[in-house]
Amino acid sequence: MGVPASLWYRHVLRVRYQESDQMGVVYHANYANWFELGRTELIRQMGVTYRELEGKGLILPVTDLQMTFRKPARYDDVIAVYTRIVSFTNVQLHFESQVRTAPAFQLTSPPALPTEEPTGELLVTGGTKHVWLDHNWKVTRIDRTAPELFALLTGKQMS
Amino acid sequence: MGVPASLWYRHVLRVRYQESDQMGVVYHANYANWFELGRTELIRQMGVTYRELEGKGLILPVTDLQMTFRKPARYDDVIAVYTRIVSFTNVQLHFESQVRTAPAFQLTSPPALPTEEPTGELLVTGGTKHVWLDHNWKVTRIDRTAPELFALLTGKQMS
Amino acid sequence: MGVPASLWYRHVLRVRYQESDQMGVVYHANYANWFELGRTELIRQMGVTYRELEGKGLILPVTDLQMTFRKPARYDDVIAVYTRIVSFTNVQLHFESQVRTAPAFQLTSPPALPTEEPTGELLVTGGTKHVWLDHNWKVTRIDRTAPELFALLTGKQMS
Amino acid sequence: MGVPASLWYRHVLRVRYQESDQMGVVYHANYANWFELGRTELIRQMGVTYRELEGKGLILPVTDLQMTFRKPARYDDVIAVYTRIVSFTNVQLHFESQVRTAPAFQLTSPPALPTEEPTGELLVTGGTKHVWLDHNWKVTRIDRTAPELFALLTGKQMS
Numbered sequence: 272m273g274v275p276a277s278l279w280y281r282h283v284l285r286v287r288y289q290e291s292d293q294m295g296v297v298y299h300a301n302y303a304n305w306f307e308l309g310r311t312e313l314i315r316q317m318g319v320t321y322r323e324l325e326g327k328g329l330i331l332p333v334t335d336l337q338m339t340f341r342k343p344a345r346y347d348d349v350i351a352v353y354t355r356i357v358s359f360t361n362v363q364l365h366f367e368s369q370v371r372t373a374p375a376f377q378l379t380s381p382p383a384l385p386t387e388e389p390t391g392e393l394l395v396t397g398g399t400k401h402v403w404l405d406h407n408w409k410v411t412r413i414d415r416t417a418p419e420l421f422a423l424l425t426g427k428q429m430s
Numbered sequence: 431m432g433v434p435a436s437l438w439y440r441h442v443l444r445v446r447y448q449e450s451d452q453m454g455v456v457y458h459a460n461y462a463n464w465f466e467l468g469r470t471e472l473i474r475q476m477g478v479t480y481r482e483l484e485g486k487g488l489i490l491p492v493t494d495l496q497m498t499f500r501k502p503a504r505y506d507d508v509i510a511v512y513t514r515i516v517s518f519t520n521v522q523l524h525f526e527s528q529v530r531t532a533p534a535f536q537l538t539s540p541p542a543l544p545t546e547e548p549t550g551e552l553l554v555t556g557g558t559k560h561v562w563l564d565h566n567w568k569v570t571r572i573d574r575t576a577p578e579l580f581a582l583l584t585g586k587q588m589s
Numbered sequence: 590m591g592v593p594a595s596l597w598y599r600h601v602l603r604v605r606y607q608e609s610d611q612m613g614v615v616y617h618a619n620y621a622n623w624f625e626l627g628r629t630e631l632i633r634q635m636g637v638t639y640r641e642l643e644g645k646g647l648i649l650p651v652t653d654l655q656m657t658f659r660k661p662a663r664y665d666d667v668i669a670v671y672t673r674i675v676s677f678t679n680v681q682l683h684f685e686s687q688v689r690t691a692p693a694f695q696l697t698s699p700p701a702l703p704t705e706e707p708t709g710e711l712l713v714t715g716g717t718k719h720v721w722l723d724h725n726w727k728v729t730r731i732d733r734t735a736p737e738l739f740a741l742l743t744g745k746q747m748s
Numbered sequence: 749m750g751v752p753a754s755l756w757y758r759h760v761l762r763v764r765y766q767e768s769d770q771m772g773v774v775y776h777a778n779y780a781n782w783f784e785l786g787r788t789e790l791i792r793q794m795g796v797t798y799r800e801l802e803g804k805g806l807i808l809p810v811t812d813l814q815m816t817f818r819k820p821a822r823y824d825d826v827i828a829v830y831t832r833i834v835s836f837t838n839v840q841l842h843f844e845s846q847v848r849t850a851p852a853f854q855l856t857s858p859p860a861l862p863t864e865e866p867t868g869e870l871l872v873t874g875g876t877k878h879v880w881l882d883h884n885w886k887v888t889r890i891d892r893t894a895p896e897l898f899a900l901l902t903g904k905q906m907s
Contacts, residue, residue, distance in 0.1 A: 287622065288452070288625055288629065288639075289451065289457050289459060289625065291451050291452035292447060292448065292451065292452065293447070293450035293451065293454045293455075294452075294807055294809065298447070298448050299780065299809070299810045300448060300777045300778070300781050301777070303776065303780060304607045304777050308605060311606065311665075320665060321606075321665070322664060325770075330771055332817065332820070334817050335814075335815070335816050335817070336776065336815045336874075337814050337815075338813045338814075339811065339812050340809065340810055340812070340813075346452055347629075347638060347640040379697050379698065379700075380697065381697050397813075446784070446785060447784055447788065448781045448784065453648055453650065455650075458651045458654065459618045459619070459621035459622050459625075460618070462617065462621060463764060466765055466766065479824060480765075481823060481824040484611075489612055491612065492617045492658055493657065494656070494657050495617065495655070495656045496653075496655050496656075497653065497655075498653050499650065499652050499654075506788075506797060538856050539856065540856050606769060606770070606775070609770035610768050610770065611765070611770065611771075611823055612770075613770045616765070616766050664770055
């Protein structure tokens with residue numbers, strides 16, 4: 272698109288017992304769930320909710336997922352998921368994600384302002400690509416079917 | 431109902447790594463999933479599939495779940511889930527479930543005939559209660575909305 | 590024990606997409622995870638963490654689980670899990686749990702004071718029983734192996 | 749390594765209700781679990797089990813995961829996970845995975861012979877990279893710490 276990546280949005284969570292496995296660390300597939308939580312909260316902070324989008328008949332399935340695991344998270348750790356929009360068109364969206372350690376007080380902090388500089392020890396990096404579909408699972412151009420949303424995305428990238 | 435409980439239907443599975451937790455055993459909530467697999471396969475062996483029922487607009491949510499944990503299952507164990515119908519009416523269904531150890535060859539055995547005598551070491555016992563709902567989440571009398579299904583249930587109990 | 594049940598401790602969470610199923614509601618087994626989150630946060634508010642207890646070689650597996658489902662939670666809902674200690678001995682612990690709707694601002698509120706009166710619409714009720722085991726999975730009397738913990742439990746009940 | 753990729757090993761499973769989400773399809777993170785099942789069964793067919801390897805103090809965590817989603821799997825579908833070894837060294841292992849549709853009879857078929865030609869409609873492709881660690885999470889050379897295993901890998905590639 273030629274537009275720069277968005278700032279990083281932060282979502283903080285505590286690791287659940289169920290997310291651990293018998294290696295004593297977080298089972299690797301769970302980071303894909305956390306990436307999703309990060310995307311959901313980024314969209315919410317931008318001013319819409321993914322639930323509303325689905326209510327309008329739009330879905331945004333994952334077409335590609337990539338993750339690199341550097342260090343494991345463990346049960347009861349406090350974790351920050353940082354998410355940013357790398358690029359988008361009227362039919363696609365590409366997010367980048369980082370999982371980092373975080374201080375416990377951030378669990379009950381109000382959403383932080385988006386930042387250029389994620390903090391905390393880096394555990395997992397990766398990203399997902401998505402395509403906008405209508406309720407018949409057909410590709411949809413959101414500049415036409417959801418122009419407010421497209422304007423939001425465009426605005427965020429510019430700011 | 432005054433009708434005796436059905437025979438026990440068996441479904442055999444191998445424990446997945448993701449189902450273990452950092453205690454080195456199966457995380458307790460996963461047994462609720464296995465109970466569901468047992469119910470699904472009981473219904474299939476009776477001659478219908480739960481997928482078909484949902485396709486007709488019927489759903490069968492869980493209203494009550496009870497589980498008693500005696501011994502833990504572990505990663506890579508081969509497990510038999512035994513399921514029987516304890517009682518039913520035209521709006522309700524009550525299953526009983528047992529999780530037991532099983533020999534590996536049963537993983538690729540064709541479905542066993544229902545039995546009065548489950549075998550293997552007993553790990554978890556319990557059961558679930560369900561109510562038949564239509565697609566608006568309203569209680570539905572299946573003797574009217576799915577008479578073939580009701581006949582199947584009635585026949586099974588009698589045989 | 591003759592002691593009254595503890596007050597209710599509250600933990601607030603937002604429903605994850607992964608926790609939904611194709612009925613469009615939270616898959617029932619996930620409430621068992623939420624009960625666990627509630628117990629974890631109750632213990633933390635009492636002044637210890639379950640992680641520390643495991644670090645000392647104590648584990649607290651579930652021996653019984655009971656749940657009654659009244660109304661479904663849905664993706665993106667804000668949910669309060671209320672948990673209290675119903676009874677305990679030096680080898681056992683019995684929790685009661687309620688899942689209720691909650692306002693979004695509670696997600697980032699500091700832990701609430703324990704209460705006699707949970708609020709919000711009631712969705713799921715239930716409870717779990719547990720036994721204290723040592724690292725060899727043998728029953729352990731925590732008045733001997735973890736007297737500070739036992740004092741905490743006794744004190745909480747009294748207060 | 750200069751050695752060709754191994755043949756494809758097949759593992760067949762049926763999609764669980766819990767694996768569906770409110771889009772009515774399999775939640776994307778679950779394919780990462782299925783990739784793991786495929787790897788586990790490939791190793792078993794080669795003549796060892798991952799459980800035994802962990803019993804000897806070896807672990808094989810995922811360092812990279814990549815998935816491309818072409819078509820969704822749905823509840824109750826029968827699915828084949830095809831897995832092959834793309835490359836390996838004495839410290840690393842790289843698997844490739846494909847998720848395809850499969851006929852129901854394969855659920856209870858004995859393990860198929862490895863093949864050059866996976867069949868069924870292609871739903872998801874991807875792969876994982878792994879590193880061999882000892883029980884202290886230090887990289888270990890398996891030609892030294894598990895020479896039988898290394899011989900097995902070498903032999904498979906050659907055959």
